[in-house]
Amino acid sequence: MIRSSAIYSGLTLVSRLMGFVRDLVISYFLGASSNIAADALNTAQMFPNLFRRIFAEGAFAAAFVPAYSKSLDRDGPEIADRLAGDAMATIAAFTVALTLVAQLAMPWLMMAISPGFGFGTEKYKLAVILTQITMPYLPCMAIVALLSGVLNARGKFIVAGAAPILLNLVTLIAVIPSHGARQAAVAVSWGIFAAGICQVLLLVWAVRKAGATIQWRLPRLTPEIKGLIALAVPGAIAASASQINITVSGILASQVNGARTWLAYADRLYQLPLGLVGVAIGVALLPRLSRAVVAEDRRDAQTAMDQAIVFALALSLPAAAALFSIPYFLIDGLFTRGEFTAFDARATADALMQYGWGTPAFVLARILSPAFFARGDTKGPMRFALISVAANIVLGLALFPVFGVAGLAAATSAASWLNVLQMTVVLGRRGDYAPSPAAWGKIVRVLAASVALGLILAALSHWRPAIEAPILALGL
Template sequence: MSVLRNTLTQSTWTLGSRLLGFLRDVVILAKLGAGPVADAFFTALMFPNLFRRVFAEGAFAQAFVPAYSRTLEAEGPEAAEKLAEETLRGLFAVTAFLVVIAQVAMPWIMILLHGGYRNDPVHFPLAILLTQITMPYLSFMALAALLSGVLNSGGRFAMSAAAPTLLNFSLLIGAFIGGNNYEIARSLAVAVSVAGLLQVILLWYGVSRQKIRLRLGFPKLTPGVKRVAALAVPGTIAASGMQINILVSQALASFETGAKTWLYSADRLYQLPLGLVGVAVGLAILPRLARAARSDDQVQSQSVMDNGVGLAMALTVPAAAALMAAPFLFVDSFFTRGDFTSADAHQTARALFHFGWGVPAFVLIKVLAPGFFAREDTKTPMAYSLVSVGVNTVLGASLFFFLKSQGMDGFPGLAIATSTAAWVNAGLLFLGLGRRNWYAPGAPLLRRLASVLAASAALAALLWYLAARTDLIASYTLDSKFLAAVVIGFTGLFAYGVFALVFGAIRPSELKPARKG
């Protein structure tokens, strides 16, 4: 199965989940607005988003899949099933213990994550309560990640990609339960943990359909579990860098009322290409890279990486161009309603612009890291990830407090730091692969990247022109900003398809495997 076909399978389901997620966020922002209650809820939601992205969107799976696949090929299905069950038990025990500790320590943890509200007698306790309610999602996401890894190792991508839609459905229901925003925030927090349980049930069913029987029980530190842990712990930390950076940014943002909500709203928009492309390509190329590494097939490894990087950049550089060329257009059209005002949209657009130029780096991290994971080297990406966390923390705090000292908003500095740290991480991964002679981009890829930049520049110019005429376009779309944005978006999508073919960013031959699927 081709990289493109696997990517399309993953991305199609992810697209549905992300579109549903947009509807979810529109409803939540309209209900809560941008203020102390919303900041408290989005603080609580940071944990589910962190664990979903770290575990469910590939980090744990990228460490677990090579070990599981090697056992499956070398020792057979029974040994692989035993390894999965032993790992499942150990993972559940560890994460359940962490949940209990976090519940008890949450008042002190919240001082770090929500310190700007520590003297607020109403909203600081609210943030503690909401986060305690959402914490069980950690255990559920860990289990879901392992179950997804088992499915992905067998070439089954659809169910693991579909599972996150349950979180969106649950939150949509929760948003309509409660008479005021405090009650709504509590019902939303409950919906998060309920969604985690539903995801585990769905994926467990999917695994059982593959004739793989897994059971929870008392954990044992077997050699197989030790081997998976040796890979998974550094690998999970490695893939957590960007999420830790977001956590740091959100903690600093608590010192500006509304900033957490603005950053969260911007995050939802720039995470779309990351989820659709970066995660999907990373998951699609990992099994093929692992097989090439085991057979020492450098030609195949080079081809898979070139295809992965080329496809990822052909799809994400234009997304970055769109977010930078018309950030306010998309934020205002999608999110401005109810208690979320046009002023909030302007603030969100400022953050989105700076997140935009980091999007290619966010995606490259997801595509380059499997080059290490496939060879069961998870410690090197972990080290690079920790460096990026240091860069983000120092630069983010410096910019945030410098801008505030100058009488300006500090939160745009946090977005700048997050994108800068992502480029540092991606650069280190690229250099690390090169030093080990594991990967160097071929000449055709470099030519293709130049074509992608040219096509994306043309797209950015077109979108900037159209965004400046939003009111005129809206006059032909029932005076709806939302419909105008949709028209502009689809115009840009069609135009980029033309630009990409003209400049050679995407080749028609690449679409053949997808049509055959």
């Protein structure tokens, strides 16, 4: 499982590094508070991403992968591939219809997701246009998510992990020749659309190369598909709690010029450990855990969860220590140039610090969810997610007027820890999972080392001018 996670994480790292390069170029052109195109573009990326994680990635992580894995083991590849074909036709038809409705209703939807932009303003008009360009990315990603599930269930992780690289590569190629903020924003939006098509073509080739035969067909509501839908709807909500919370924060942040962009760039940094650790381990864990549950092998299920939890915290806790201790150092070093000012860096760093202490919760939610999904329980995590979203809304409304954008980030982190706490308590109460004494010992040692790391980084950041003074005096 760790080997599979390492493959996925390595490719995700390449994608994230390319994503940072892309973000550096975009922030240079657009800045944050100084240009309306920055918030408009981040809105255009947020809207399809929300639906992608709710209806595509979340749904299939929760329902399709366990069902396909079980069908492969029980019925053989032909029956399993037929299930995948029906599922692909269903999700493609649904997301295409959703995209068409969203395109037509975008002028009104924009007021719902970005009320602070103001109806009829230049920022509002640009956000509508850019979001209409990026919305077709949704059905592309729905197909990619399903085909990635097919590959993951067959133990093939390389191409599915590499697919996001195309998004960063294509959008980077699109934005580099731009002249001016508005042109750059439009170029990135068209790049997202083109990247979705490229990713679909790559995954179609990879699935055929892996020996799977997924036929394109008209959607059919077979009993198996109805069962998948019954699992997928609550599973999608459960798996997308963090994204829903981020979207809620974005709605409130639309009241402040540049705030949505500040949150977006802070999101980029804490998404790095989430993508490299949480998503990667969750992707590798779900098929293994599903097989262990079907075989009623409690020992293997316990071992898999212990390995996943310890490995995830061993990587995410040090990352959280850095994000919480030196947020301004990170944001200033990465983004302050061109149109992205020191004021933008400070506001983004305030949000990043609050996301920092929530990072382990974002990762743990990705690890604990498969323990429910592998047992066919998607309604439990859905309830936890809805409680988490409600808490995020209440805390966001309470903290935003006092602490601004940093308050929204703090609300999201607190809501994520509430989500993790609920899952942990229920898994332990049911007897499905609780960390073993050996796992607890490793977790405590990692936590102690991470706290020490955070204190050292905070001290270095505090005395940074004194440390740098001799170096600057030498002209180095």
